[in-house]
Amino acid sequence: MKTKSVVPSFLSVIILLQLANAQNLSVGYYSKSCPNLESIVEKTTARFVSSAKSLAPALLRMHFHDCFVRGCDGSVLINTRSKNDPAEKDSLPNQSLRGFKVIDAVKSDVEKACRNKVSCADILALVARDAVKLIGGPSWPVPLGRKDGRISRANESLANLPPPFFNVTQLIASFASKNLTAKDLVILSGGHTIGISHCSSFSSRLYNFNGQVNSSDPSMDPKYVAALKKKCPPPGNTTNIVDMDPGSGLDFDTNYYKILAQRRGLFQSDATLLQNSVTNAYIQQHVNAAAESSFFKDFADSMVKMGKIGVLTGPPGEIRKICSKIN
Template sequence: MIEKMVNPKTLSFFLLHLVFVLFVVEVGSAQNLSPNFYKNKCPKMEDIVKRTTASFISRAPSLAAALLRMHFHDCFVRGCDGSVLINSRNGNQAEKDAIPNLSLRGFQVIDAVKSALEKECKGVVSCADILALVARDAVTMINGPSWAVPLGRRDGKVSLASDANNNLPAPFSNFTDLQTSFAAVGLNVKDLAVLSGGHTIGISHCPPFSSRLYNFTGKGDTDPNMDQKYIAELKKNKCTSAGDTTSIVEMDPGSAKIFDTSYYSLVSKRRGLFESDAALLTNSVTKAYVQQQLNPSTATFFEDFADSMVKMGKIGVLTGKAGEIRKICSRIN
């Protein structure tokens, strides 16, 4: 509590300095992560994760996009600490019940992996590490890249819906908002362009982009930054009314279950579903990246995605004695 009035500029400087210090501490903790963290504690861990994840993806490939999104939503809120997995209880509304997270799915995959690992090496592997590994394996299983996941995260003990509502980048964000959100967690403009490419897989309901089709500026108009023929197709065949909340649209029509570079082709043609997709064409760096991926001889998306996922997976991690190793991923011990 602040007992007396302070100069606003002084307070702002103090808060900025505090954020910087906290970020440095988080980055320092991330250096304790290692792909070999469980080599002696649970040597079969990665095999168990991969085998269990495959049992789901082989039957429902669309889960890969859901699991990748879950990892992203976890890391952008309080860091990669598995807090998105926690259920609301005792009057506390957890991240899982925040508005952007109501459409998350695939929690059964994480639970199944955790259950299998508890049988193999009880109380050893964190839910945060499981989520990072499952996201990697799911992407790899649908023809995406693979990467060595740095491990050693511990699980957070706090999960608040308000944090998710306030900190997750929105699908209707402009470039400035996106850049600010990414910079706040230590990611740069290239990471923004690369991680947006995750939209090469997955689906969306209509509400996150329906204003682009029906009421972009509040005057019953369409978004001029979206291909008008595509808008007509969506209005005719998918989101047939402004109030449609049930129809499903593939973010990368025709290959929404295959990890590839076609997302960037869609964005270049102004056919990305979200305003956040269109925003990539409003900045010189991200626009150049989009163009680079259109040519197979210059495309670097797979390698870049692996690098950015490793970088994202280190956001705000808990290591050492911080946090805990949850017995059940959906609740704090």
């Protein structure tokens, strides 16, 4: 009986500590130690995104992948130090991440102005915000004060990042474990309004669905299936790519919800959002451009909330000198 009572108490302590750390974040945290931080980050990020808009969704995705594993601690940026202990960066879900050079460049410019003051985790959070803003998406105040983690394990990525084949029940549970709601789920999924995907992430919906020969996912619009098959011919194509939001892949807008309602969600994890009353209701409210301002506000709020997942604000965190290496 004593053992059973200790476990919930221990978990409660962890949750309370995480919430306390999140409360220690603040907008303007570096106002004295690095007063020009945000302008430096935006200028350097713009230098990359202005010439390659496809980096914007990549940087947003990187922030998401960082926060869902060990919290927003920059651990996704760390290079593997031993082949027997691969880092998050080398896990299967993260092998397609792009934009590390942007983070490195921003860190370098920040270090020139404010040596050993700003964490890589904070830089990643700011870069993700600025990248979205630079392609016409919303902006939001980023609470700062995160420290960088010193641990990065590939197997933890597989355990924490929701895969594209999850159903809505699994997705809601995954987000709930990070203190995010079903509404946060469908709002943050709206980030799929920008970006691309490799055919391998959804080809199981096109060919031999659920093991049935020559069958496709019946929840998909047949015309969309036919169009995708032309871009992703069998067998298991791993190099071809498609827009997650056809015709609007670099425009941050509400078109993602419109195509979901038309049964043209690319991933199973997109399509399944129609099967829950909360997520489906949000989709139906945002199927036209008139709802864009509402989506922008909600997305900003959910990004702030996501950016507080499991943050470190003191020991054992650190401020890395180089984002890809622990000190």
